[in-house]
């Protein structure tokens with residue numbers, strides 16, 4: 001990161017003009033005090049304890065002197081770019097390809113960054129609105145987690161020197177999560193859909209990128225996100241059996257719409273516009289790319305088993321997931337996936353500790369000579 005890039009604000013890095021400096025979402029819900037101080041759910045209290053124990057500091061845990069690659073910032077496989085291998089790609093100059101990879105990856109990280117702010121605001125809404133103290137406790141730790149995630153992704157974004165605003169589909173789903181006066185809809189949109197999608201998207205970078213900085217940021221954030229999805233799961237699993245069939249139906253309809261919305265509309269036409277590439281053609285290449293199709297299905301890996309677990313498993317949902325080709329994820333063991341997220345993050349810590357010890361020994365050796 002050069003000093004010039006470092007001193008820019010995210011807004012100054014936006015690759016599209018006239019981005020609003022703020023977004024106001026009007027709210028109409030009750031803030032609820034719990035005078036029972038109800039902390040009776042052991043599962044939530046256990047998760048809260050974990051949330052407290054596992055706080056980490058992006059300043060300490062990540063070595064920010066590590067850089068991105070100048071030609072392929074996160075060192076991702078070229079196939080992950082939607083137009084790789086097409087006649088259009090073949091015609092691009094080396095610099096055009098570098099620009100496309102840089103902007104595509106920066107857009108991706110920007111959506112994470114923008115989504116993290118969505119999560120911060122949603123978690124704080126849950127603190128205010130959820131009726132019981134145990135859920136308020138956990139949502140408070142999540143709020144802090146999300147602030148730290150924004151910090152980490154902001155630092156990573158600044159390494160790119162370019163950023164993108166929140167896409168319309170993400171903004172519309174976050175808007176739904178915030179405007180609805182029913183507290184569980186916030187969980188459903190944020191903890192189940194957006195954080196579920198995010199977990200799968202973070203995992204792709206963690207597991208496929210060859211850049212250590214990009215790997216670490218995503219691995220560490222995932223360690224927390226797995227808990228956030230668990231929070232949604234535990235809270236809704238307790239709540240949904242208490243609702244009527246008609247009320248559960250409404251939630252299923254919301255969920256189906258949200259899933260289709262994120263699958264079909266979450267594209268980045270603004271990248272191609274900014275780079276002067278034919279937008280319609282590029283989007284079509286993305287639609288037809290086998291790698292992108294696989295990636296889109298994979299995005300639902302963390303959502304489908306959780307939806308089944310919270311009891312929103314009526315015919316409407318099952319049909320939607322069957323049509324989307326993702327119903328096969330229903331029986332995945334999400335707890336095992338979360339344990340794996342945790343141990344991968346710890347492996348990164350162990351590697352860093354090893355490298356630091358080797359450097360320290362080397363320095364001591366030099367000093368002793």
Ligand SMILES: [Fe+2]
Nearest residue numbers: 116119146149
């Ligand atoms: Fe987050």
Ligand SMILES: [Fe+2]
Nearest residue numbers: 119195225228
């Ligand atoms: Fe989160």
